[in-house]
Amino acid sequence: SNFRQGLSVFEYVTTTRGSRKGLTDSALKTSDAGYLTRKLVDVSHEAIIREGDCGTTDGIEIYKEGNRGKAFGARILGRLLAEPVVEPKTKKVIFERNEEIDEEKARELEENEKITKVVVRSPLACEARFGLCVKCYGWSFTNRKTVEHGVPVGVLAAQSIGEPGTQLTLRTKHTAGVVGLDVTQGLPRVTELFEIRTPKIVSPLAEISGKVQVVSEEGGYRIIVKEGKKDGEMREYVVPLTSTIKVEDGEEVLAGTQLASGALEVRNILEVRGLREAQKYLVDEIQAVYESQGIPINDRHFETVVRMMSENVRIKSPGETSFLPGDLINKRRLEAENSVIRENKGTEATAEQIILGITRAALYTESWLSAASFQETSNVLADAAMIGKKDDLLGLKENVIIGRLIPVSSERARIPVKEEEKLAPGEEVSEPLSTVPEGVKM
Incomplete structure (x- = not known):
């Protein structure tokens, strides 16, 4: 009905449910978004610009195709190149490695049809021992110039992601015409991704390369992937009727191929495709909800948070270290212990890469002061006391708690390279900040 004629009785009744849900959503929305911001700050407050250049040669690829509706130039603006941009036919170098991409260069790359992708430096690929480096981060968003030492990019990222959370709809969208399929969107989807939760409808990934066989069964499909060899491996995946099969019977697929419609599980991507692909999936999916x-x-805001979620590893074999199998350990701590063992020609610990949800990542941070001020205070303090844990006061929260100035100025955040070079292998940094003479010991 149009506005002049008004609503029919049926239309009026059907809209009452939406009105009521709208009222309850707006009542809950603010607190949910505020809690998300708090968790994001807790996990990323240690991400501070502390070095000029970490020296990494790694980066992430940004393609012209599949930019989620966002212009290619906008995605590369303000970043530094991880690899030179080369003209495909003439092999002429257009831009060198570590060149900043300003508006003019971004426009030139976008208009050049022969360039299909660029490899840029990213917080995901930064190898800084503490925090992030200037070149992997790129421009500051405040003045469109190279970011300075001491900028708390982690807190900036957390607030940039959390503050617009109130604008996200909490409504669960139902895809029209498909029975039983509901796709989580809005703030619940963002939370689901940041917490690394298993989606309602998970799309399987091919764990091995091989030939696909699709078998229709009552209530769904069975997808079989078998290697070409005579005694090759075989994997089976059960897919519900509500999902759309993305492969055809008899098709050859590679390991990591998505077999059906639906959301992917981050743990599966990490296991099959590797860390970088899992990180990129998280960034793309969260960005898609906001867009x-x-x-x-x-x-870069999403990349900064996802980097902090990827800081830990799970111990598989402790070797001659003090760790136990299954321990969740920060990569820096593992490398420090392994370097001591390596020096003594012993057996090093081995570990597998994991990505923690923001709540768990905040609790497994190296700073016990920060973790205790977040959640599960008694457990965190008890665990820290049992091993006599030391806090090096690298982040913002721990310095606030004990009444120190936060390490966000260019001098207070800088870790002197010369002093770090003098350290013996595996020795901890006793003075990570110019104003912190020693850590707070439990």
């Missing part, structure tokens, strides 16, 4: 609501957020 669907018309909220523009720069990719």
